[in-house]
Amino acid sequence: MVRIFLIITSFIGFINAQEISSSVSTKNISITESIIFTIKISDVDENPSVDISKIKDSFSIISGPNIGSEYRFVNGDRTSSRSISWTLIAKEHGMLEIPSLKVNIGQKTLITEPHKIQVSKQTADQATKDLFLEVKVSTNEAYVGEQIKLTYTFYTRVASKVLSTEFPEYNDFWVEKLFDPVGIQFTPESWTDIEIDGYNYKSFKNL
Numbered sequence: 001m002v003r004i005f006l007i008i009t010s011f012i013g014f015i016n017a018q019e020i021s022s023s024v025s026t027k028n029i030s031i032t033e034s035i036i037f038t039i040k041i042s043d044v045d046e047n048p049s050v051d052i053s054k055i056k057d058s059f060s061i062i063s064g065p066n067i068g069s070e071y072r073f074v075n076g077d078r079t080s081s082r083s084i085s086w087t088l089i090a091k092e093h094g095m096l097e098i099p100s101l102k103v104n105i106g107q108k109t110l111i112t113e114p115h116k117i118q119v120s121k122q123t124a125d126q127a128t129k130d131l132f133l134e135v136k137v138s139t140n141e142a143y144v145g146e147q148i149k150l151t152y153t154f155y156t157r158v159a160s161k162v163l164s165t166e167f168p169e170y171n172d173f174w175v176e177k178l179f180d181p182v183g184i185q186f187t188p189e190s191w192t193d194i195e196i197d198g199y200n201y202k203s204f205k206n207l
Helices: 002-017 053-057 124-130
Strands: 020-024 028-029 032-042 059-074 077-090 094-098 102-105 108-111 113-122 129-136 150-157 192-196 199-206
Touching: 020 113, 032 102, 053 059
Parallel strands: 028 113
Antiparallel strands: 020 032, 032 077, 059 077, 094 113, 102 108, 129 150, 150 199, 192 199
16 A cells, blocks of 8 residues: 555656746737747657647737757756747737647646736837838949949848848849848748847848
8 A cells, every 4th residue: 555655646746847837028019029928848858739829819920839948967867848939929009918828748738827918009219110221332432343232131120931022223233132032931040139229129131
């Protein structure tokens, strides 16, 4: 009888060791800003399954799921965890909610906590700061036949998967495009993080 009790106790301890947590990168955004929603599960070696259909009532998913794994060895003991994240943008302003979600791991089901997000309207000043284009030339003086490099750098606070671009005509120049982003599917790694005047931006350079 004592032996059976010990086996059951060990099994319960294993179940309780598996924990789930969820977080958002910020709880206050404007209508054009994005947030990152992350779910993390400890003591798991397989990718969980998450039904995020309820999120789509209030948010659009612009990237994800992005899955990460973490392994640690402490004093000979091995621990592992999985994280899943999505980049979201609100469909409307007001107090929105990321509801509790069911996370399935094998035959187990875990539940995340809900998160309330305050989404404010966008002002004209914010619109200017959320999106802008920088144009640079390699030189302001050149002789006939000399190459001039024209660089467009696109800055945005909402990283998109696809860019729609239309370049102007250069009537007095022969033009060769070194890169054209039209139709390319962008990943989070395609964008470069940069801070300008206290604002965090995603930048993409096109030559």
